[in-house]
Amino acid sequence: MVKLLRPTLKAAAYAATAALAPMLMRGLPGSRLLILTYHRVLPPTHPAREYEEQGMMVSAQNLEMHLRLIGGYATFMHLDDWLDQRDAGATLPRLTCAVTFDDGWSDNYHHAFAVLQRLQIPATIFLATARIGTVLGFWPTTLGRLLLEAWQQDNHALLEALADRLPLIRWPKSVLITARRAVAYEVIDQLKKYYLDQDIDAALTLLAAAQMRNQQPDLLDWEQVRRMADTGLIKLGSHTRNHRRLNARLGSELLDDEIGISAMEIAGQTGNHPGGFCYPNGDASSEALHKVRKTYRYSVLNTPGINPLGVEPHGLKRIGLHDGSGATVNTVLGRLACAYLGVGN
Numbered sequence: 001m002v003k004l005l006r007p008t009l010k011a012a013a014y015a016a017t018a019a020l021a022p023m024l025m026r027g028l029p030g031s032r033l034l035i036l037t038y039h040r041v042l043p044p045t046h047p048a049r050e051y052e053e054q055g056m057m058v059s060a061q062n063l064e065m066h067l068r069l070i071g072g073y074a075t076f077m078h079l080d081d082w083l084d085q086r087d088a089g090a091t092l093p094r095l096t097c098a099v100t101f102d103d104g105w106s107d108n109y110h111h112a113f114a115v116l117q118r119l120q121i122p123a124t125i126f127l128a129t130a131r132i133g134t135v136l137g138f139w140p141t142t143l144g145r146l147l148l149e150a151w152q153q154d155n156h157a158l159l160e161a162l163a164d165r166l167p168l169i170r171w172p173k174s175v176l177i178t179a180r181r182a183v184a185y186e187v188i189d190q191l192k193k194y195y196l197d198q199d200i201d202a203a204l205t206l207l208a209a210a211q212m213r214n215q216q217p218d219l220l221d222w223e224q225v226r227r228m229a230d231t232g233l234i235k236l237g238s239h240t241r242n243h244r245r246l247n248a249r250l251g252s253e254l255l256d257d258e259i260g261i262s263a264m265e266i267a268g269q270t271g272n273h274p275g276g277f278c279y280p281n282g283d284a285s286s287e288a289l290h291k292v293r294k295t296y297r298y299s300v301l302n303t304p305g306i307n308p309l310g311v312e313p314h315g316l317k318r319i320g321l322h323d324g325s326g327a328t329v330n331t332v333l334g335r336l337a338c339a340y341l342g343v344g345n
């Protein structure tokens with residue numbers, strides 16, 4: 001019930017505040033930085049929409065609608081260019097918008113890049129570098145796909161194998177069609193609570209390999225990354241190597257690998273050291289924060305909000321837009337107004 005109520009309240013908050021957005025964006029004194037977060041950019045009928053989390057997906061049409069709408073109020077700029085100009089004491093626009101994509105999905109190349117080129121809008125893609133150019137993907141996507149297939153095909157052997165390898169949570173054997181997505185998300189949430197990402201990865205790798213044999217890679221390859229970076233429109237940042245959550249349970253050695261080696265891989269593949277870092281799941285232990293500060297110019301979190309001119313470059317706030325939170329002009333405006341007002345996010 002709480003889960004049902006919250007989106008309704010959010011929708012009500014967006015509807016009530018949408019009218020305030022133009023006034024806030026044009027009228028407030030000072031300069032601000034709005035950072036948008038996207039993940040996957042998928043056509044409305046793409047098969048991945050069956051198993052991917054709703055908050056991960058936007059259509060190219062909605063992406064273009066968001067950017068054209070926000071372009072009426074904001075100047076688009078690369079995140080590190082805004083920081084450079086801010087630090088040099090330059091006069092900045094009242095509202096600057098920096099566009100970011102998390103993870104490094106191949107659909108960013110196939111569907112988002114054309115929109116960004118057509119509108120000449122710069123963006124940063126945060127890459128999980130060890131996964132680029134592989135069919136590995138990320139465990140929540142893999143597991144979502146496995147679970148939906150297992151329930152659809154009554155594959156109890158697969159569900160028992162999952163329960164054997166990851167026994168601390170409950171694995172429902174059969175689920176009504178209409179509840180499958182919600183139950184899959186619950187299983188994923190439970191796993192995040194009880195297991196480390198590397199243990200889940202290890203448990204799923206063998207099971208998933210058989211199922212994924214003919215799978216197309218979901219993630220970018222380095223050739224696609226370079227083709228986008230060569231235009232100057234796309235910059236790369238790090239999102240770790242393996243998309244591990246950087247909480248206190250991850251050891252120092254793995255932190256160095258996920259934070260430091262990731263930067264070296266981007267520099268080696270593109271010729272440029274990445275400026276920024278994005279924390280998977282928004283998790284950041286104090287040791288991770290320290291290492292990220294030493295390696296990167298700036299870092300972004302999943303905390304919603306608009307950044308003031310004097311903002312500290314580590315822990316920048318962002319606004320996540322997807323087909324749910326950005327279905328119409330009014331929902332986008334409401335989302336922005338709520339971020340300005342610090343409510344409803």
Ligand SMILES: [Zn+2]
Nearest residue numbers: 102103280281
């Ligand atoms: Zn991510």
